[in-house]
Amino acid sequence: xxxxxxxxxxxxxxxxxxxxxxxxxxxxxxxxxxxxxxxxxxxxxxxxxxxxxxxxxxxxxxxxxxxxxxxxxxxxxxxxxxxxxxxxxxxxxxxxxxxxxxxxxxxxxxxxxxxxxxxxxxxxxxxxxxxxxxxxxxxxxxxxxxxxxxxxxxxxxxxxxxxxxxxxxxxxxxxxxxxxxxxxxxxxxxxxxxxxxxxxxxxxxxxxxxxxxxxxxxxxxxxxxxxxxxxxxxxxxxxxxxxxxxxxxxxxxxxxxxxxxxxxxxxxxxxxxxxxxxxxxxxxxxxxxxxxxxxxxxxxxxxxxxxxxxxxxxxxxxxxxxxxxxxxxxxxxxxxxxxxxxxxxxxxxxxxxxxxxxxxxxxxxxxxxxxxxxxxxxxxxxxxxxxxxxxxxxxxxxxxxxxxxxxxxxxxxxxxxxxxxxxxxxxxxxxxxxxxxxxxxxxxxxxxxxxxxxxxxxxxxxxxxxxxxxxxxxxxxxxxxxxxxxxxxxxxxxxxxxxxxxxxxxxxxxxxxxxxxxxxxxxxxxx
Numbered sequence: 001x002x003x004x005x006x007x008x009x010x011x012x013x014x015x016x017x018x019x020x021x022x023x024x025x026x027x028x029x030x031x032x033x034x035x036x037x038x039x040x041x042x043x044x045x046x047x048x049x050x051x052x053x054x055x056x057x058x059x060x061x062x063x064x065x066x067x068x069x070x071x072x073x074x075x076x077x078x079x080x081x082x083x084x085x086x087x088x089x090x091x092x093x094x095x096x097x098x099x100x101x102x103x104x105x106x107x108x109x110x111x112x113x114x115x116x117x118x119x120x121x122x123x124x125x126x127x128x129x130x131x132x133x134x135x136x137x138x139x140x141x142x143x144x145x146x147x148x149x150x151x152x153x154x155x156x157x158x159x160x161x162x163x164x165x166x167x168x169x170x171x172x173x174x175x176x177x178x179x180x181x182x183x184x185x186x187x188x189x190x191x192x193x194x195x196x197x198x199x200x201x202x203x204x205x206x207x208x209x210x211x212x213x214x215x216x217x218x219x220x221x222x223x224x225x226x227x228x229x230x231x232x233x234x235x236x237x238x239x240x241x242x243x244x245x246x247x248x249x250x251x252x253x254x255x256x257x258x259x260x261x262x263x264x265x266x267x268x269x270x271x272x273x274x275x276x277x278x279x280x281x282x283x284x285x286x287x288x289x290x291x292x293x294x295x296x297x298x299x300x301x302x303x304x305x306x307x308x309x310x311x312x313x314x315x316x317x318x319x320x321x322x323x324x325x326x327x328x329x330x331x332x333x334x335x336x337x338x339x340x341x342x343x344x345x346x347x348x349x350x351x352x353x354x355x356x357x358x359x360x361x362x363x364x365x366x367x368x369x370x371x372x373x374x375x376x377x378x379x380x381x382x383x384x385x386x387x388x389x390x391x392x393x394x395x396x397x398x399x400x401x402x403x404x405x406x407x408x409x410x411x412x413x414x415x416x417x418x419x420x421x422x423x424x425x426x427x428x429x430x431x432x433x434x435x436x437x438x439x440x441x442x443x444x445x446x447x448x449x450x451x452x453x454x455x456x457x458x459x460x461x462x463x464x465x466x467x468x469x470x471x472x473x474x475x476x477x478x479x480x481x482x483x484x485x486x487x488x489x490x491x492x493x494x495x496x497x498x499x500x501x502x503x504x505x506x507x508x509x510x511x512x513x514x515x516x517x518x519x520x521x522x523x524x525x526x527x
Contacts, residue, residue, distance in 0.1 A: 020098035026106020053116035158482035175505035231297030236288035251277035302480035308427035
């Protein structure tokens with residue numbers, strides 16, 4: 001456990017035992033105990049156990065990281081019973097709002113200390129026993145999911161061979177600091193939709209601004225789970241399977257060609273095309289538009305290849321950071337056209353030696369003698385070259401048509417999937433000069449992620465209705481890419497990932513399944 005992680009755990013533990021201290025002062029005095037003892041951290045819980053007549057070993061269980069939080073909550077529940085508090089809502093208030101409820105019990109004249117023996121005579125119904133156990137389990141699991149770790153399942157092959165479809169992961173919330181939910185009013189254990197009912201699992205009556213306790217920045221090379229940046233607006237019909245912004249861009253292109261004879265200025269034509277496209281989608285009746293808060297957007301997993309302040313460039317599928325060629329992850333995959341020296345090895349050799357599966361289409365004959373389309377990891381490529389299997393090899397840039405249009409989808413940048421940038425990744429507190437050339441790159445970050453009104457009028461830039469060409473970023477941003485480089489929807493298609501979208505770091509594979517358990521992958525640390 002890192003130093004900042006340990007500090008977070010200790011702070012939460014101290015808050016649990018100290019926030020209620022003013023109320024404990026009054027309650028101790030009602031039990032005939034000196035009130036000053038309420039203000040001594042952890043000694044106050046020892047006294048609470050004495051007053052409640054509960055085993056003293058509970059005191060020591062409090063010092064187990066995370067588990068101790070729930071032990072402290074249990075001590076509080078047991079402590080209020082000798083004051084005649086046996087109802088479910090009273091225990092809930094004591095644990096969740098003790099800084100208010102315990103002072104009320106401690107200082108009003110109605111509530112008395114009835115003693116341990118009187119408390120023991122009270123018997124809960126079996127239904128109440130089940131309810132208490134269920135609520136405790138839900139609260140415990142929710143706190144662990146929010147502050148400690150969360151389970152995640154790999155849904156797509158964008159990270160193969162590093163991570164496979166149906167790998168089950170633990171995602172550490174400690175790595176970058178626990179993020180407080182934007183929408184705390186939500187159904188436990190589900191993300192944004194209640195299964196079977198197809199309705200929202202959350203309410204936006206209470207909205208919490210972005211808050212991360214003891215934040216630590218994402219590092220280059222980390223495998224990160226984050227909320228899909230382009231998932232703020234969706235259609236009910238397609239959700240994230242076909243993002244709203246992809247639908248919008250297709251409509252904008254259609255309107256561009258339909259309106260091009262009506263405008264002399266390219267800027268006016270583009271503006272009119274965008275306005276008409278938005279109107280058509282919103283009011284056509286073909287789509288039902290919906291929005292989601294940050295913490296309820298789809299979870300994605302990619303590798304961070306550039307951090308805030310970096311300049312990233314991709315040349316022939318090779319990533320360069322600040323002008324220096326980046327180390328390629330050993331399991332990163334690229335489609336190659338390969339001419340072999342002699343016959344292709346048998347199925348078992350290809351699978352065991354080079355991690356290639358014919359059934360998955362990892363290698364397919366092109367029809368030319370000795371030539372194959374092969375999806376190779378960097379590690380497998382080097383091994384095949386060393387073993388003398390490869391006569392000729394080059395990336396298959398024809399695969400998937402070159403990947404299609406890429407971010408920022410403007411007419412100025414002639415980038416594609418394999419050749420992209422350079423792009424500077426925004427850093428908190430850094431001021432940039434906006435130009436016609438870089439406006440499209442940073443417009444979404446300024447407008448959507450940092451909540452500013454941004455416009456271009458007559459060649460001039462207006463932010464919040466003030467003419468300016470300067471902007472200072474409020475957050476750090478990251479550039480994420482899949483290890484399966486030619487089969488990954490990543491920052492090349494939707495741009496930067498803001499720090500408030502970061503969920504946690506992928507830590508360990510605890511289960512893997514493909515028609516059965518993939519035993520060799522169990523408990524692997526993700527690198």
